[in-house]
Amino acid sequence: MTEMSDFLIDEESKVPDPLEMPEITPGATEGLKPFQAKPQHQDALGFPGELIDNWQETAIDKMGELLGKYRSLQVYLDSCVKCGACTDKCQYFLGTGDPKNMPVARQDLLRSVYRRYFTFAGKYFPKLVGARDLTEDVLDEWYSYFHQCSQCRRCSVYCPYGIDTAEVSMAAREIMDTVGKGQKYCNEIIGKVYTIGNNLGLPKKAIESTLEGLEEELEEETGLKISMPVDKPGVEVLLITPSADLFAEPHIQGLMGYAKVFHEAGISWTLSSYASEAANFGMFIGSYENMREVSLRIRKAAQDLGVKRIIFGECGHAWRIAYSFLNTLAGPFDFLDPRYPVPQHICEFTYGLMNEGKLRFDKSKNDAYRLTYHDSCNVARASRMGDMPGGQFEIPRAILRATCNHFFDMAADTIKEATFCCGGGGGLLTDDLMEIRIKGAQPRMRALQQVQEEHGVTHMAAICAICKAQFSKVMPHYGFDMDSILSVHQMVANAIVMTGSIQEKELQEEQQKEKSDAGASEGQAA
Numbered sequence: 016m017t018e019m020s021d022f023l024i025d026e027e028s029k030v031p032d033p034l035e036m037p038e039i040t041p042g043a044t045e046g047l048k049p050f051q052a053k054p055q056h057q058d059a060l061g062f063p064g065e066l067i068d069n070w071q072e073t074a075i076d077k078m079g080e081l082l083g084k085y086r087s088l089q090v091y092l093d094s095c096v097k098c099g100a101c102t103d104k105c106q107y108f109l110g111t112g113d114p115k116n117m118p119v120a121r122q123d124l125l126r127s128v129y130r131r132y133f134t135f136a137g138k139y140f141p142k143l144v145g146a147r148d149l150t151e152d153v154l155d156e157w158y159s160y161f162h163q164c165s166q167c168r169r170c171s172v173y174c175p176y177g178i179d180t181a182e183v184s185m186a187a188r189e190i191m192d193t194v195g196k197g198q199k200y201c202n203e204i205i206g207k208v209y210t211i212g213n214n215l216g217l218p219k220k221a222i223e224s225t226l227e228g229l230e231e232e233l234e235e236e237t238g239l240k241i242s243m244p245v246d247k248p249g250v251e252v253l254l255i256t257p258s259a260d261l262f263a264e265p266h267i268q269g270l271m272g273y274a275k276v277f278h279e280a281g282i283s284w285t286l287s288s289y290a291s292e293a294a295n296f297g298m299f300i301g302s303y304e305n306m307r308e309v310s311l312r313i314r315k316a317a318q319d320l321g322v323k324r325i326i327f328g329e330c331g332h333a334w335r336i337a338y339s340f341l342n343t344l345a346g347p348f349d350f351l352d353p354r355y356p357v358p359q360h361i362c363e364f365t366y367g368l369m370n371e372g373k374l375r376f377d378k379s380k381n382d383a384y385r386l387t388y389h390d391s392c393n394v395a396r397a398s399r400m401g402d403m404p405g406g407q408f409e410i411p412r413a414i415l416r417a418t419c420n421h422f423f424d425m426a427a428d429t430i431k432e433a434t435f436c437c438g439g440g441g442g443l444l445t446d447d448l449m450e451i452r453i454k455g456a457q458p459r460m461r462a463l464q465q466v467q468e469e470h471g472v473t474h475m476a477a478i479c480a481i482c483k484a485q486f487s488k489v490m491p492h493y494g495f496d497m498d499s500i501l502s503v504h505q506m507v508a509n510a511i512v513m514t515g516s517i518q519e520k521e522l523q524e525e526q527q528k529e530k531s532d533a534g535a536s537e538g539q540a541a
């Protein structure tokens with residue numbers, strides 16, 4: 016049997032500190048940039064197909080429009096005092112050493128142009144205030160470095176003025192889209208949501224056939240008929256989940272976990288083929304219009320199906336948008352049952368049932384895992400959960416502790432509000448950005464290596480589809496198997512003891528046997 020002492024180390028850790036300052040390497044990642052969107056990807060979202068002739072004038076006009084629309088943007092551009100507190104807080108700087116990946120330097124790429132065209136000093140004494148003309152070289156630099164920011168907001172936590180580089184990065188991307196320099200990955204995906212309903216382009220037939228296969232698997236495993244419906248009208252809950260949950264591991268095990276929880280709670284639910292995507296890449300490109308368009312699909316699906324509640328599955332930025340903006344973008348949701356929050360997170364739902372004593376778990380079913388938890392940046396820093404401060408940190412951990420015997424947190428300065436991005440968020444989860452994804456994952460991977468060394472941790476759970484997809488790709492670069500990343504509801508699926516299931520029967524038999532063994536040894540002792 017493995018003892019805790021097997022994992023304790025008596026010498027200094029060999030794993031480098033996740034927060035270690037890198038060697039400063041100017042220009043290290045200036046050549047890294049994503050593929051540009053093709054004309055058809057741009058057209059579908061109402062953006063010009065390629066760089067327009069009067070792009071410079073249009074870009075400056077757009078910047079003026081954004082400064083008027085989002086007062087916070089102007090405040091962020093005006094208020095930086097160059098204190099340096101944010102310089103070493105970005106995972107892309109820590110992983111690459113490129114000084115332009117320091118949050119303050121990233122902001123300055125836009126700030127310098129803002130100063131040139133929108134401030135008195137910049138118009139008349141540009142050199143004195145570091146103001147720059149918007150040239151094609153500057154636009155190229157924007158394209159590169161604003162796609163090396165995952166909009167994770169880690170830097171804003173440490174800025175004494177709360178300057179949010181994520182918003183600066185969103186504004187830069189919106190300006191680039193407006194002049195015809197969009198990113199292929201994000202824009203193609205948004206187009207797929209409009210035409211097919213989800214990022215992966217899964218048609219209804221494919222969704223139905225996946226769900227049928229999963230129902231069969233669940234029946235074989237549990238002996239129960241657990242329904243996984245799509246487009247079923249009149250049910251209580253519309254589940255909006257990332258399309259990755261219908262397609263890839265470990266996401267799909269999470270979906271099976273949600274289905275088990277709904278079944279055990281006796282709550283009817285359905286997916287929608289029209290709104291078969293929780294992810295909303297409109298946020299990544301900074302486009303309110305596209306973010307709204309995608310959100311309105313959820314409202315329409317809920318109304319068409321006549322549900323009472325909307326619950327979101329495990330997706331980080333989807334929850335950021337749902338929690339923070341869904342009512343503004345697509346509300347009011349006065350047609351839903353007012354007894355429930357709009358929207359609700361699947362973790363809040365499961366946690367609520369746990370607290371009501373409606374779920375039973377056999378933790379030993381997860382004994383193969385020594386587990387840690389990755390706080391996804393969008394959940395940690397851009398939203399909340401439950402009705403308590405810090406609920407977004409405590410609720411997923413409470414679920415993991417209830418379903419698993421061996422849980423260990425990573426270093427305090429790398430989790431919760433201080434968590435690192437997985438390296439693939441914010442529209443970076445594309446193979447053309449693999450190098451920056453691997454380097455950006457470095458701080459999180461080092462923190463994971465530390466708990467592996469100290470506690471023998473074997474797996475990490477997360478509640479974000481992007482995190483799961485990113486980690487399964489980059490973990491092998493840091494010495495972990497690609498299946499070392501798990502869904503939180505995968506742990507639920509493994510441990511839940513469902514009424515009338517094969518697992519319940521087995522557990523009862525085990526308990527019965529333990530009782531008679533104990534009785535027999537008491538008898539012998541007497």
Ligand code: SF4
Nearest residue numbers: 105164165167168170
């Ligand atoms: S990736 Fe995160 S920490 Fe880095 S600049 Fe962007 S928002 Fe800040």
Ligand code: SF4
Nearest residue numbers: 095096098099101174
């Ligand atoms: S921490 Fe804030 S004020 Fe200080 S350099 Fe960074 S963005 Fe500027």
